[in-house]
Amino acid sequence: xxxxxxxxxxxxxxxxxxxxxxxxxxxxxxxxxxxxxxxxxxxxxxxxxxxxxxxxxxxxxxxxxxxxxxxxxxxxxxxxxxxxxxxxxxxxxxxxxxxxxxxxxxxxxxxxxxxxxxxxxx
Numbered sequence: 284x285x286x287x288x289x290x291x292x293x294x295x296x297x298x299x300x301x302x303x304x305x306x307x308x309x310x311x312x313x314x315x316x317x318x319x320x321x322x323x324x325x326x327x328x329x330x331x332x333x334x335x336x337x338x339x340x341x342x343x344x345x346x347x348x349x350x351x352x353x354x355x356x357x358x359x360x361x362x363x364x365x366x367x368x369x370x371x372x373x374x375x376x377x378x379x380x381x382x383x384x385x386x387x388x389x390x391x392x393x394x395x396x397x398x399x400x401x402x403x404x405x
Contacts, residue, residue, distance in 0.1 A: 313372050326363055327384030333359050334388035335395055342399025355392050359385070 309315045310325065317325075337355050367375050 311370060313370065315371075317371070317373070317378070319378055322378050323383045326366070327387070329363065329366065330359055330384040330388035331391055333362055334392035338392040338395025339399055342396045343403060345400060345404050347400075351396075352389075352393075356389075359388060 334355070337358065341351055341355075364375075367373060
């Protein structure tokens with residue numbers, strides 16, 4: 284057990300001996316320790332990536348209607364909830380809800396969707 288922890292610590296060090304503040308491997312590590320601020324930042328940026336992806340895709344494919352906003356909300360919330368329960372395996376009540384970055388992601392989604400739709404199809 285101590286050997287694997289030392290291997291993980293050595294893998295996270297840079298050449299100069301300093302630890303990097305964040306590694307992408309930590310996103311999928313079920314044994315990683317998270318504080319509330321770090322987890323909130325990660326959830327915020329996951330939502331932003333999902334929002335930008337959905338907005339660009341739905342703007343390029345000319346979809347219209349309010350149902351797509353609801354579908355985006357379901358996809359975004361489902362990804363965050365799945366990340367909490369399946370990948371991190373943490374109790375969401377311990378770290379608070381999973382609403383971090385929701386309104387910012389809706390704004391980014393709508394901006395990307397409207398912009399790409401207007402530029403590509405008009």
